[in-house]
Amino acid sequence: MPERLSLTRAARLIGVTRGMLQKKIQQGELMTFEGKVAISDLATAYPAARIEDNSTLERFTRIKDDAFAHRVRERILPDPEVLLARIETLTRELVSLKSEVEQKRVLLHRISMEIAAADVGGAASAKHTLSTLGLILREQELVPLQPDTSLLIQNHFLRIMTAQIRLLPSNHEFLIEGNDTILDAALRSGLSLDYGCSSGNCGLCKAKIVSGETKKIRYSDFTLTEAEKADGYILLCAHTAITDLVIEATEAGGTRGIPLQHIVARVKTVQELSETLMLLHLQTPRSSRLRFLAGQRVTLMIGDNALDAAIASCPCDDRNLQFHLPKAVLSGSTMPTLKPGDSVTLEGPRGDFVLSEESQRPLLFIAWGTGFAPIKSLIEHAMALNAAESISLYWINESQWGHYMHNLCRSWSDALDNFRYAPLIAASEPELKRTLDGIASEVRDLGKHDIYVAGPKTWAEIIAKYLNGSGLPMTQLLLDYL
Numbered sequence: 001m002p003e004r005l006s007l008t009r010a011a012r013l014i015g016v017t018r019g020m021l022q023k024k025i026q027q028g029e030l031m032t033f034e035g036k037v038a039i040s041d042l043a044t045a046y047p048a049a050r051i052e053d054n055s056t057l058e059r060f061t062r063i064k065d066d067a068f069a070h071r072v073r074e075r076i077l078p079d080p081e082v083l084l085a086r087i088e089t090l091t092r093e094l095v096s097l098k099s100e101v102e103q104k105r106v107l108l109h110r111i112s113m114e115i116a117a118a119d120v121g122g123a124a125s126a127k128h129t130l131s132t133l134g135l136i137l138r139e140q141e142l143v144p145l146q147p148d149t150s151l152l153i154q155n156h157f158l159r160i161m162t163a164q165i166r167l168l169p170s171n172h173e174f175l176i177e178g179n180d181t182i183l184d185a186a187l188r189s190g191l192s193l194d195y196g197c198s199s200g201n202c203g204l205c206k207a208k209i210v211s212g213e214t215k216k217i218r219y220s221d222f223t224l225t226e227a228e229k230a231d232g233y234i235l236l237c238a239h240t241a242i243t244d245l246v247i248e249a250t251e252a253g254g255t256r257g258i259p260l261q262h263i264v265a266r267v268k269t270v271q272e273l274s275e276t277l278m279l280l281h282l283q284t285p286r287s288s289r290l291r292f293l294a295g296q297r298v299t300l301m302i303g304d305n306a307l308d309a310a311i312a313s314c315p316c317d318d319r320n321l322q323f324h325l326p327k328a329v330l331s332g333s334t335m336p337t338l339k340p341g342d343s344v345t346l347e348g349p350r351g352d353f354v355l356s357e358e359s360q361r362p363l364l365f366i367a368w369g370t371g372f373a374p375i376k377s378l379i380e381h382a383m384a385l386n387a388a389e390s391i392s393l394y395w396i397n398e399s400q401w402g403h404y405m406h407n408l409c410r411s412w413s414d415a416l417d418n419f420r421y422a423p424l425i426a427a428s429e430p431e432l433k434r435t436l437d438g439i440a441s442e443v444r445d446l447g448k449h450d451i452y453v454a455g456p457k458t459w460a461e462i463i464a465k466y467l468n469g470s471g472l473p474m475t476q477l478l479l480d481y482l
């Protein structure tokens with residue numbers, strides 16, 4: 001039987017998103033069997049993919065790493081015991097496959113001999129049939145077991161370096177790398193598992209292993225009873241995967257699944273983004289991270305001031321939180337000047353401007369000015385989920401100086417084949433309408449997209465009205481007002 005891979009593993013192997021694979025499947029260019037693809041079919045659909053050519057995968061990994069800040073850059077090889085266990089598992093599989101192949105070869109040889117003997121004295125038709133059968137069997141003996149050795153080798157290497165995890169009941173899948181805990185790997189993959197402290201104390205990340213082996217690499221698991229441990233429960237923040245796993249775990253089913261939190265974070269940096277904007281980078285304590293969904297907002301308590309702000313970073317890096325704030329607000333007369341090490345209390349998260357994760361539609365983002373902040377969080381989250389068929393970003397400003405993270409957006413579009421970025425300028429309502437006409441004629445099938453719009457209320461409402469007038473169903477449009 002040909003080796004079959006899940007879409008998550010196949011996408012990683014070829015270096016494309018799962019959304020791009022799904023598109024190939026919908027177009028009939030790639031066959032699946034029970035949701036899996038054969039390596040041979042993968043090699044046919046992507047003839048250029050070879051072990052020597054990792055460039056697409058590397059570009060994609062690099063751009064994701066940039067989104068996930070330094071926590072991801074600390075990635076290292078898996079623990080030696082984990083590596084050894086994975087190599088042992090693969091070796092056992094190899095030995096069993098080799099013995100199966102040997103048995104088949106012996107069988108084929110015996111059948112060929114029998115046919116050759118029968119061939120000597122049979123009737124003409126039987127003789128013809130037998131000789132055809134003999135030919136087929138001899139051909140089968142010569143057919144290589146797998147048509148693409150380089151992909152096979154690459155897949156086995158991938159299986160040593162990563163394990164695949166499937167969550168029940170959602171069937172969400174992700175890969176775990178390096179010395180990551182299962183919780184870290186799930187967050188990096190854009191999944192919102194239940195958790196609290198990330199340090200083995202609260203027990204909220206408790207989950208049941210249905211199949212596979214894990215190893216405890218961090219913290220104690222005293223919050224679990226002996227009966228729970230015997231029943232297969234582990235703490236996801238304390239364990240990594242040795243083999244592929246199936247786990248029963250609870251995920252947040254939308255914003256209502258995330259509790260309101262109060263966290264005291266420290267200022268890591270305060271940097272200038274433009275003449276009018278500052279980037280505030282806060283870091284939470286390791287044991288008290290902010291659980292939120294991409295696109296949500298928090299209240300920042302700075303001195304006696306309460307500031308509503310969109311989080312401009314990805315939940316996949318939940319300790320490092322970024323905000324794009326007006327200089328004028330940060331330098332207000334009642335606002336203390338922030339410097340590294342200062343405390344800022346966060347209250348949140350709030351808001352429903354979040355990705356519709358079950359939707360398979362292409363994603364289209366329209367940001368106006370600093371509406372880019374929540375859109376950036378959504379885009380980084382969409383990249384972590386790796387499921388979108390395509391992502392388009394139109395960033396509108398009154399002047400070119402408003403595109404304060406133009407280089408970042410350019411780097412996304414340079415690195416990702418399915419990412420499109422266009423910086424646009426519109427200083428008045430008529431100009432905005434012309435700009436939207438341009439977007440509509442470029443995208444053409446607006447109605448097939450999920451569209452996310454963020455910006456000042458006046459402008460966002462004009463955009464929403466235009467999109468509704470173009471026939472976009474309201475269920476596919478989400479707005480965030482600044």
Ligand code: FES
Nearest residue numbers: 196197198203237
């Ligand atoms: S998140 Fe608290 S114990 Fe794992």
